[in-house]
Amino acid sequence: MSTDKTKRAIQHLKELSYLPFTAEQIEFIYDSASFKQRIIELIRQAESRIYITALYWQNDEAGQQILNEIYCAKQKKPALDVKILVDWHRAQRNLLGAEKTKTNSDWYNDERLKNEDLKFDSMFFGVPVNTREVFGVLHIKGFVFDNTVLYSGASINNVYLNQLNKYRYDRYHLINNSELADSLVNFIQHHLLAENVVLPLDVTNRPKTKEIRQSIRTFRKNLATKGQYKLQNTVSFKEELSISPLFGLGNSRNILNRTIKDLFRIVEKNLVICTPYFNFPRSLQLEIQSLLKKGKQIEIIVGDKVANDFYIPPSQPFKIAGALPYLYEHNLRLFSQKFEQYIKNGQLMVRTWKDGENSYHLKGIWVDDTYILLTGNNLNPRAWWLDAENGLLICDPKRELLAQFHKELDYIRRHTQILKHYSEVEDINQYPLPVQKLLKKFARLKADKLVKMIL
Incomplete structure (x- = not known):
């Protein structure tokens, strides 16, 4: 029986789509401070697109610093396509146990209003994976800067970025591969941003979750059954150094x-x-x-x-x-x-x-x-x-x-x-x-x- 399971596992792995890449195209980053520095460098170098998915982007010193970098990049390059996707529910509540103040989504809106003379489109979008946060959140990872993917389990806040000499240790990998970057962006565009429940967070008037509850259920069902990464120019399993994005x-x-x-x-x-x-x-x-x-x-x-x-x-x-x-x-x-x-x-x-x-x-x-x-x-x-x-x-x-x-x-x-x-x-x-x-x-x-x- 175990031999049959192993054979089926190998067969399934063979059926996945893999992109070839070289050892020189991947960089392992070993600490949170270096991770933060690479984010800043990549924002400043970006020419065409910045697509970020994370559980949350916190209103704190590190969050403000990285957001300032984003706005500065947009000011220098107005055509820069910036999309930041975070969990819908998490963005609209305070930290667990914290006093009720302005939420992260309120802050996103305030920052956009500060820069309203630049007439930027919305950058922050909330993804409601379920009707309640406790039953499912956006836990998709990956930052895309032009043709570079920076992949980590980290979100954007002080502790993930070692802002105040205290860190939350994660893994960090930088992969320079245009087809991988395209695949991640295409997934965001076709399975997330194209849906009517993935809405801007940096706006004054946001619908209440209860108003879109049925649409959220439909969205979750479609995402679970149809959501997957699409690749071109693939290679066979176990022949050469390769990578496969999975959802x-x-x-x-x-x-x-x-x-x-x-x-x-x-x-x-x-x-x-x-x-x-x-x-x-x-x-x-x-x-x-x-x-x-x-x-x-x-x-x-x-x-x-x-x-x-x-x-x-x-x-x-x-x-x-x-x-x-x-x-x-x-x-x-x-x-x-x-x-x-x-x-x-x-x-x-x-x-x-x-x-x-x-x-x-x-x-x-x-x-x-x-x-x-x-x-x-x-x-x-x-x-x-x-x-x-x-x-x-x-x-x-x-x-x-x-x-x-x-x-x-x-x-x-x-x-x-x-x-x-x-x-x-x-x-x-x-x-x-x-x-x-x-x-x-x-x-x-x-x-x-x-x-x-x-x-």
Whole structure:
């Protein structure tokens, strides 16, 4: 049975569309400060187009600085085509737990009004992936500057861009390939901007979500069934260095989800996984279990609870969202306990990342030094079922990128500790009292599975 699954996985990977590229066309960037600098450089160099998709663009110092660069570029080159797509819901609310003030979309509008003498068209657009944020957001990644793709799971704000000497660690890759850039832009134009529910955010009058609810449902259905990247001048699987852009929404026809499972199924020697929120979908847990039984090596790099972006120190007032890092850590303890024998014999290596007050946001998969997946997908049930996700699958049969693969992993591992036994992970009874009460209440009401599904 497992042999049949492997054959089907290989066949599916062969059916994907791949673009050829060279090792010289990709640059691995290893820290958030350099990522920010490259964004600024690419904005200043852009001649024809800037297309950005991210979960959000925050009204803070880094957000203002990058937006100023965008307006400056537009002022110098009025014909520059700028489209910035963020999640519709996220843009129109305040940060969790923050006081109600102007939202990011209000700020986008204010900034456009400041530059109204330039008569620019709208630049910010909101994408409503579902009628409520909790049931799905825009989690598509990728910045396009002319023919260059800058791909990262990061959004635009202070911590992602290391603005105030505090950072949220992600992955960053720059790929100079005109056909890949065209593919990402064409997807945005035909599957997002062409829809009647993807509306400008930098305007005064925006419709209420309830007014477009039925249109959002139709949009989600169409995006899930028809949304996919189109490529020209493709090459065959596993013949040369190549890359395949992937999209996924929902679980029935989700090419990205299927590709992730296929990557797990073709592992010959080793698999490396990065995720910030330890909450694998059941299907991936089963694949991991199968690989371990076959004797494969697996390394999982996950953020320590204090490196989670929802973490609240015990010295500060407790908020419900602050329980999430503990919930993920509890998942890690149960997982490590279940697979204790593999941790003990060294076949399963679990690393937890922590660097002071900084946070961890890495996602991705490495297989046998031959395949690497760049993605914003958190490899959790929410990404699997609810959010609109994408990724870039790199196939490197001649291992031309091996040195950069290893260098990236070495950087990621720098602030990690290897888990030697599940007991090194705190138990619920060691958590702050408010966290204990909430997690035990979830379990008592059997609500923990629902919480894990949507968060």
